[in-house]
Amino acid sequence: MTENSETSASNVKFEVADSPPTPLVLGMGLQLAILCIAGIILTPAIVVRAAGGAESFLSWAVFAAVLISGITTIVQSVRIGRIGAGYVLLMGTSGAFIAVCIGALQLGGPSMLCTLIVISAIFQFALAARLSLFRRVFTPIVSGTVIMLIAVTVMPIVFGMLKDVPEGTSSASAAWIALSTIVVMIGIALKGGGSLRLWAPVIGVIVGSIHAALVGCFDFQRIVDAAWFGLPSLAWPGFDLSFNATFWILLPSFILVTVVGAIETIGDSIAIQRVSWRSERAIDYRAVQGAVNADGLGNLLSGLLGTVPNTTYSTCVSVTELTGVAARRVGVVIGVTFIVLAFFPKFLAVVLAIPGPVVSAYVTVLISMLFVTGMRIALQEGIDYRKGIVVGVAFWLGVGLQSEVVFPEFFSEFAGGLFQNGMTAGGTVAIVLMIVMNFADTKRHRLKLPFGPDALTEIREFLDSFAAKNKWNDEICNRLQVAAEETLLTMLEHKDSEQDESDDSQVLEMVAYKDNKDVVLEFQSTGIEQNLQDQVSMLKEQSMLGRVEENVSLKILKEITDSVRHQQYHNTQLITIRVQTQSGGVAAMS
Secondary structure, eight states, X not given: OOGGGSOOOTXXXXXXXXXXXXXXXXXXXXXXXXXXXXXXXXXXXXXXXXXXXXXXXXXXXXXXXXXXXHHHHHHHHHOBTTBXXXXXXXXXXXXXXXXXXXXXXXXXXXXXHHHHHHHHHHHHHHHHHTGGGGTTTSOHHHHHHHHHHHHHHHHHHHHHGGGOSOTTOOHHXXXXXXXXXXXXXXXXXXXXXXXXXXXXXXXXXXHHHHHHHHTTOSOHHHHHHSOSSOOOOOOOOOOOOOOOHHHHHHHHHHHHHHHHHHHXXXXXXXXXXXXXXXXXXXXXXXXXXXXXXXXXHHHHHHHHHTSOOXXXXXXXXXXXXXXXXXXXXXXXXXXXXXXXXXXXXXXXXXXXXXXXXXXXXXXXXXXXXXXXXXXXHHHTTOOXXXXXXXXXXXXXXXXXXXXXXXXHHHHTTGGGGGGGSHHHHHHHHHHHHHHHHHHHSOOOEEEEEESSTTHHHHHHHHHHHHHHHTTOOHHHHHHHHHHHHHHHHHHHHTBOTTSOTTOOOOEEEEEEEEETTEXXXXXXXXXXXXXXXXXXXXXXXXXXXXXXXXXXXXHHHHHHXXXXXXXXXXXXXXXXXXXXXXXXXXXXXX
């Protein structure tokens, strides 16, 4: 199964580069910003108050968090150089950092927290730059599992918000408010047509808020008391550069949570690509690297300004899939809205006044869709028993630790309670199991040579030796030879036009190994302009247009292989093909 063989986002009405009507863009951007702003504010509030921090630092941390979320959301959308995904990826404070940030504030104070966050951000930039080296660990299996665990981590908080109503309000009233919101959202999403479906989330929230106001559950006083414009007092804590024992005790936990947050960002950046195009296409891992870089930028700014780190919010994936609007202009509106809201406490108060049952119902729909998106990602390359073990064990251990039913007396103290977060615990387990699985894989045979037409002779000798060691017959050997030859020819055909033909510095690395009944051939190099996976997928369309003769190598490659996958990174490109070793495939071809 190729990576882009999943059901495409056929309900996409506006793709990434499209320009939807301005009212629609403003409506989409505002509703996402308004409904996520509370979460952005809540995380630093929980951290500072739980650690016993001063109110002045809390006000500053909230202001900085909202401002940074706006800046990084814009960067994610427009992509500046290699920073940003170029898709609508909403940025906000990270709940995964709550436990370690509280520990840092309690043990070392705000200045220690800033130092740890900045160093973690530098680590994240390094991770993004060499993301291709971790491709066997940060796989769709791991990313999909982490996304599913986001629901496990968030839903207890979401369900707890159902009771977040003024004192004296009955539980029945809260239940009816939530029900009215969710029924309107789902009803419009399932039955609404055309542009009406695009407004399902915001209509649901408006209906729920009106219902709440009618029964006295809307906090108008919060809005009345808030100032129209204002800035908090400067409470930047500076840095603790003593690098004492407390720093070294806390640093591993911060790096671990940063890795887990990066995996979440990887998963979100893959998921947003899947729901942002009408036709199927391969995942662009350069965009994934950009997303992780933007995440690192957000963390760096968080450390420099003195607030909790941030991450991508998966809500935007669900909303994009629900509404079919993927235009990056929406992301710009979200970012600008956050920046404006940071300076206008009155507007923040309006958002915070939305009753808990309304927000809970809204998030329940979106997180449910996100859980299914995680399942799709985890299943995109098929599930064998080993991958099933990784997903199953990581997911259920995450559930158990989040629910505090797995040795809570131990994990509540271990690493400052870090593993009581289901996403952190399950993500860590998934990473460890993937590393173990990679070590358990069969031996990989490697070849390194100059990338050019002359490489074909060495590749043939390499595959002859590989086939002989596995005692395969001539038919299987010939099939591997043809697959490798057509892959090389296709790579050369799509080589970067700016690459000097006489340049011998370009290197081709080839890896061959067995995977159950298949042989996997990997070709790693640089300077390939077009994505070959997309080219193979487009063969049917090109055939209908009568242009098959232009893609003979691709056509042969499609017929002789089980799958073709092309991962494009900034520093390298990897083409992976799967060839059956059983008889019955395409016979000898030359």
